[in-house]
Amino acid sequence: MRVLVVDDSKTMRNIVKGVLGTIGATAVEEASDGQDALSRVDAFNPDLILLDWNMPVMDGITFVKSYRGAKKTTPIIMVTTEAEKTRVIEAIQAGVNNYAVKPFTPESLSKIIETTMAKVAAKKAA
Amino acid sequence: MAATPEISVKIAADGSQATLVAPPGLDAALLTPATLLFLVKAAGVLIDQEVERNVAAFAAAYGSGATDRRDIIARSVPAVPGEDGRVEWHKGFDPRPAHAPASAERTDHYQGQHYAPVKTGDIVGMAHGPTDGTDGRNVRGGLLKARPGKPVAIKFQPMLTIDSGGRIIAQAAGVLMLKDNALSVTQSLEVPGQVDFSTGNIDFPGSVTIAGGVGSGFKVTAGGDIHVGGLIEVAEIRCGGDLIARGGMAGNGRGTLEVERNVQIVYLEKVVGALTGDLVVERVIADCKLVVGGDLKCPNGNILGGDINVTGSLLVKAIGSESYTPTIITLGEVPLLQGARVQVSKAIEQINAALGRLAEQARLIKLNPRPSPSEKEKLTEISYEASQQNQELAKWATKLSEIEAAVRARRKLDVHVAKVIQPGVKFHIGECLVVFKTAAKGPLWICWDEQRHLMYKAGSGIARPLSEIAHVSRGHSAPPAEGLVPAVAA
Numbered sequence: 001m002r003v004l005v006v007d008d009s010k011t012m013r014n015i016v017k018g019v020l021g022t023i024g025a026t027a028v029e030e031a032s033d034g035q036d037a038l039s040r041v042d043a044f045n046p047d048l049i050l051l052d053w054n055m056p057v058m059d060g061i062t063f064v065k066s067y068r069g070a071k072k073t074t075p076i077i078m079v080t081t082e083a084e085k086t087r088v089i090e091a092i093q094a095g096v097n098n099y100a101v102k103p104f105t106p107e108s109l110s111k112i113i114e115t116t117m118a119k120v121a122a123k124k125a126a
Numbered sequence: 127m128a129a130t131p132e133i134s135v136k137i138a139a140d141g142s143q144a145t146l147v148a149p150p151g152l153d154a155a156l157l158t159p160a161t162l163l164f165l166v167k168a169a170g171v172l173i174d175q176e177v178e179r180n181v182a183a184f185a186a187a188y189g190s191g192a193t194d195r196r197d198i199i200a201r202s203v204p205a206v207p208g209e210d211g212r213v214e215w216h217k218g219f220d221p222r223p224a225h226a227p228a229s230a231e232r233t234d235h236y237q238g239q240h241y242a243p244v245k246t247g248d249i250v251g252m253a254h255g256p257t258d259g260t261d262g263r264n265v266r267g268g269l270l271k272a273r274p275g276k277p278v279a280i281k282f283q284p285m286l287t288i289d290s291g292g293r294i295i296a297q298a299a300g301v302l303m304l305k306d307n308a309l310s311v312t313q314s315l316e317v318p319g320q321v322d323f324s325t326g327n328i329d330f331p332g333s334v335t336i337a338g339g340v341g342s343g344f345k346v347t348a349g350g351d352i353h354v355g356g357l358i359e360v361a362e363i364r365c366g367g368d369l370i371a372r373g374g375m376a377g378n379g380r381g382t383l384e385v386e387r388n389v390q391i392v393y394l395e396k397v398v399g400a401l402t403g404d405l406v407v408e409r410v411i412a413d414c415k416l417v418v419g420g421d422l423k424c425p426n427g428n429i430l431g432g433d434i435n436v437t438g439s440l441l442v443k444a445i446g447s448e449s450y451t452p453t454i455i456t457l458g459e460v461p462l463l464q465g466a467r468v469q470v471s472k473a474i475e476q477i478n479a480a481l482g483r484l485a486e487q488a489r490l491i492k493l494n495p496r497p498s499p500s501e502k503e504k505l506t507e508i509s510y511e512a513s514q515q516n517q518e519l520a521k522w523a524t525k526l527s528e529i530e531a532a533v534r535a536r537r538k539l540d541v542h543v544a545k546v547i548q549p550g551v552k553f554h555i556g557e558c559l560v561v562f563k564t565a566a567k568g569p570l571w572i573c574w575d576e577q578r579h580l581m582y583k584a585g586s587g588i589a590r591p592l593s594e595i596a597h598v599s600r601g602h603s604a605p606p607a608e609g610l611v612p613a614v615a616a
Contacts, residue, residue, distance in 0.1 A: 054499065102505070102506045106509070
């Protein structure tokens with residue numbers, strides 16, 4: 001599984017990479033903001049995008065709108081401190097597949113990733 | 127043209143040079159280079175460009191003929207002998223003995239030879255064959271044969287081959303040995319005499335056989351077994367296999383043994399050491415500090431003084447002396463695992479301390495009912511770190527369980543004393559301290575009963591509490607044994 005991790009915090013990217021290592025991700029690319037992610041995503045062609053909301057240059061929600069606007073269907077999980085209901089709804093409406101709220105444990109993030117990928121696979125099969 | 131008989135060409139007997147001689151008073155008009163060359167050629171000298179130049183110079187120099195002239199006009203070309211064959215050793219494989227000084231200022235006279243280990247397939251060097259040399263010629267053009275170079279002086283034993291490119295390839299694993307011009311791969315080293323200043327320290331990856339003894343101050347290290355024919359003095363002996371000594375070891379409190387397997391020796395006196403396997407001593411163990419990972423057998427000898435830690439059985443003729451020589455024997459533990467257990471326990475303690483600090487950090491952040499985004503990120507970091515630490519903890523806990531199971535499986539109490547346990551002898555057995563205040567006559571067998579009470583049997587009698595023949599007290603754990611502590615990795 002190829003994963004693009006987008007977060008302005010190097011520490012958070014390392015934590016997420018660590019979790020991805022335990023669930024068998026084969027390749028992980030990093031981006032530090034939405035703009036950086038847009039420049040890498042086509043070349044890297046990920047199976048999953050893990051995306052923070054609050055980032056400089058281009059935030060997560062703007063990335064989602066731009067990415068989905070280009071008709072890209074790669075699953076996106078928003079991994080963020082933003083937990084308010086309105087924010088969650090906004091993210092889902094923009095096109096994210098799932099939502100993980102910080103603080104999370106490695107186990108809970110693994111579970112969210114696995115659940116999301118299983119749903120996407122089931123949908124494709126149907 | 128008429129020959130001029132007074133002009134002569136003298137050729138050296140060995141053909142190495144030709145001299146043209148012309149007396150004074152000859153008609154210079156007749157002494158042309160052409161005439162002279164005719165004469166030189168007629169004399170049998172091979173004419174080449176140099177001879178032509180020399181003859182022309184002779185003619186010009188003769189001039190009016192006022193004086194005689196005698197010049198060498200031709201020289202032989204000497205043969206160039208061929209180069210002898212040689213071996214160019216690759217780095218790290220030169221087997222030639224070298225006692226290189228440790229530094230420019232000091233020479234370490236204890237330093238011994240370096241032995242180059244090889245694996246099958248290693249290319250240890252290049253064999254360069256001899257060259258033929260270049261033939262020469264004398265002034266008549268005759269051949270001066272060049273002496274060809276001699277082949278490589280080294281004889282290569284079957285475990286070394288040379289391919290078509292000259293590469294010398296090891297066909298077996300071991301150590302490269304050059305002895306009496308024969309190159310071989312050996313798994314064992316033989317020292318025909320003593321280990322002393324003539325040999326330096328020995329550090330050999332295979333087995334070592336020493337015909338003599340080991341001198342004071344020297345170190346013998348072997349990856350395999352060590353056999354010693356003579357006395358081992360105040361030396362350091364380290365071996366990955368067995369130590370078998372036909373003499374004893376007199377360590378004077380500084381001689382040391384570290385043996386990965388068994389030791390068989392005549393006596394040990396004032397030696398500090400540890401071995402993983404069994405210790406078999408013929409005569410006496412006197413004033414030694416030893417950790418024995420297996421059984422200690424000295425059926426015809428005594429343990430006299432010192433501090434001995436035995437994991438397995440103890441079989442000895444007598445312990446201690448009538449003059450109350452303090453002798454401490456620790457039994458019923460597995461000293462070689464004790465160190466590992468301590469290390470693992472420390473690691474677990476450190477991880478628990480780290481988890482405690484992480485928990486405290488998280489607790490402080492959570493005191494705030496509305497943590498900021500950065501605090502939430504910090505909590506995520508703490509959670510991740512704690513997860514990592516818990517995984518480490520689980521590994522160490524498993525390791526500790528394995529060690530404790532090994533200790534339970536291996537520890538035993540099985541002491542056979544054929545003759546006597548003298549007063550002044552102390553046994554540390556688990557948490558018990560057993561002190562013999564009077565002599566206990568053998569044959570004695572000391573063991574645990576099923577409830578782990580300390581018992582003894584005298585001769586073929588029934589088992590009785592050990593407290594009947596010695597003072598037994600509880601709550602005295604033996605100090606941790608020093609010695610071989612295997613590296614522990616989770």
